[in-house]
Each structure stands twice: as C-alpha cells, then as structure tokens.
Amino acid sequence: MRVPIRKGGKYTYxxxxxxxxxxxxxDLKKNLQRLKKDVQPGLAKEVKRxxxxxxxxxxxAYQIAKGSLRSINHRMEEITKxxxxxxxxxxxxxxxxxxxxxxxTIALNKKIIKYHILGSSETNPSAGTISYLSPLxxxxxxxxxxxxxxxxxDDKTIEYKILKIN
Numbered sequence: 611m612r613v614p615i616r617k618g619g620k621y622t623y624x625x626x627x628x629x630x631x632x633x634x635x636x637d638l639k640k641n642l643q644r645l646k647k648d649v650q651p652g653l654a655k656e657v658k659r660x661x662x663x664x665x666x667x668x669x670x671a672y673q674i675a676k677g678s679l680r681s682i683n684h685r686m687e688e689i690t691k692x693x694x695x696x697x698x699x700x701x702x703x704x705x706x707x708x709x710x711x712x713x714x715t716i717a718l719n720k721k722i723i724k725y726h727i728l729g730s731s732e733t734n735p736s737a738g739t740i741s742y743l744s745p746l747x748x749x750x751x752x753x754x755x756x757x758x759x760x761x762x763x764d765d766k767t768i769e770y771k772i773l774k775i776n
Contacts, residue, residue, distance in 0.1 A: 627743065628697045629710055629729030635696050642689045645682060653679040692731075699728060708750045708775055710742045715774035716750070716759070722773065727751070746770075 630638075657679050660672040699711040708714050713726050723738075727750065730741040740747050749759040750772070759770045 625695070626692060627730040627741070628692075628695045629699050629742070630696055630731055631699050631711075631728060634729075634732050635693070635698060638689055638693050638696075642686060642693065645686050645689070650679070650682050650686065653682055705775060706754055708753050708772065710751075713776040714750055714772060715776075716770040717773055718768070718770050725750070 653675060657672065657675045660669060660675050663669055663672065666672055705712065708727065710727055710729070713724060715722060715724050717723075725746070726739045727742050727747050728739055730743050733739055733741045733744070742748065742751060745761055745763075746759075749761045750770070753759050753772050755772055755775055757772050759772065761768045761770065
C-alpha cells in the first residue's frame with residue numbers, strides 16, 4: 611500500500627518555509643490587501659443578498675457564495691500567517707560562502723550554470739532559482755569558491771564545482 615505524500619502546511623502540521631525575498635513579502639502584502647479591500651467585501655455583499663432569498667437549504671447560489679467567501683477568508687488567514695512568520699532573505703550580501711540568497715555559478719561537465727538559492731516558495735529551476743531545501747541547494751550551502759559539492763542521485767554521484775558566489 612502506498613502512503614500519500616502531503617504538501618507541508620496544507621494537510622499536515624508541517625510549517626511552510628518562512629524564508630522569502632523582500633519582493634515576495636511585498637507581493638504577499640499586496641495580495642492580502644487586494645483580497646481584503648476588493649474581493650472579500652464583494653463576496654460578503656453577495657452572500658447577504660442571496661441570504662434574503664429565503665430557505666438556505668435549497669438556495670444553491672447562497673451555498674456557492676458562502677463557500678467562496680469561506681475560501682477567501684481561509685486564503686487571507688494563510689497569507690497573514692505567512693507574512694507574520696516571514697524571514698526576509700538578504701540577497702545583496704557578498705560572501706565567500708554559499709548562503710541563502712546567494713547567486714552561485716557552478717561548473718558541471720564543462721557547462722557553467724548560475725543558481726539563485728532562495729526559499730521554497732520562490733523556486734523556479736528553469737529560471738535558475740532553487741530552494742535551499744532542495745538536494746542541490748543543500749549540497750551547495752556553506753561551500754566556498756573552488757569547493758566541490760557532491761550530490762548523490764540513485765547510485766551516481768554528481769560533482770559541482772563552485773566558481774563564483776555573489
């Protein structure tokens with residue numbers, strides 16, 4: 611029997627990753643303000659209007675509007691928790707070791723790749739942004755220029771040489 615793997619924070623009590631850039635933090639705040647000022651009041655008015663139509667048990671439109679309002683309220687609560695627990699990543703530090711927020715240039719089989727190491731809420735590997743929690747991110751953390759980061763995948767070991775850290 612296969613056990614389902616749940617996303618952290620949604621169906622489990624695993625906390626979401628608190629590390630994020632200032633830009634992500636600002637986007638979350640904007641989104642929360644938009645939900646509070648534009649979306650939620652409109653849905654609340656719609657629920658009130660539909661409640662005046664009579665019997666709640668047979669009022670499908672009311673049930674749908676109420677579910678939408680509940681969903682928006684839940685989303686606002688999630689964003690508020692994320693904002694309150696946020697740890698802002700300082701991305702403009704210059705260091706000789708790979709830290710969260712570093713832009714790392716690595717060599718892999720004569721191929722040069724750049725990765726920005728951020729929190730898991732901002733990952734986009736195709737754009738060169740990886741999480742510090744990912745296997746590659748973890749193998750790069752706390753390494754210096756010239757170090758070899760080893761990543762074991764199945765029975766192979768891949769070696770990445772760190773060329774530059776910004």
